[in-house]
Amino acid sequence: MIGSLFVTGPAGTGKSTFCGALKEWLITNEYDAAVVNLDPGSEYIPYEAEVDIRETISLSQIMSEYNLGPNGAQIVAADLLLDNLEPVSGVLRELDDYYVIFDTPGQMELFTYRPGAPLLVEKLSGHRSMLAFISDAVLSVSPSGYISQKMLYASVMSRFFRPMIYVLNKADLVTEEDIQRISSWEESPEILSDALMDEKAPMMKDFFISVLKSFKEADLISKIVPVSARDFSGLEDVYSDMSVFFTGGSDTDTMYRDD
């Protein structure tokens, strides 16, 4: 494979829709792309998966075999997957020139925070891997909503230590002014902390100011990429970041290639 993108983020932010949209965008622009579904709990996936973990791992079977609820079963499923990666890696070996997109379980703690997850990323694609953190634009219009998603992003980063793209999905549900305001928060921790103090009483003010400053100083999120997975907007910018990482940016002129 050229590279893999592990798509993570809070429940319902549009991870699966994003995986399907990015695959379609890549194929439309004449790249080879495949999606692997790593969520054994998904009822419906809005894309055709090259590998679907539900074919080898059944949550309902695990629940009855181990007397577990759905969350406990997801944890066992993740461990079973790690023990037997061949059904996935066997297919990946055939996908030489592909971008491979991995859809991950809805509840972040069942994938992102499990000890096996960084190992899984390492085993499946090693240094050829990056992550996309899918945040929800609607939740991001309030300073507190935006900050809470930034903190989740930081927690994902602290698990994987891989390059990450911060996707602001569902951009179609907010206004252009909202997106500009969120971008200005990203550029300046002072503007964001002032907006937070306006929204909430200045409780724990010093805490938030120092958190936001340290995010900025560490360049934790260098930019946000507004996307609508529903309308296919912003996907070229996602690809552009992938291309910079995987090919050194030698292939960013996606729309204008003549080969």
Ligand SMILES: Nc1nc2c(ncn2[C@@H]2O[C@H](COP(=O)(O)OP(=O)(O)OP(=O)(O)O)[C@@H](O)[C@H]2O)c(=O)[nH]1
């Ligand atoms: N308007 C709008 N809706 C979206 C967008 N992306 C996803 N959705 C909707 O958001 C809902 C959740 O989308 P999913 O793709 O299932 O989200 P998910 O993060 O994979 O959900 P879980 O795996 O259950 O955590 C669905 O109703 C999607 O149609 C978007 O860009 N715009």
Ligand SMILES: [Mg+2]
């Ligand atoms: Mg999903």
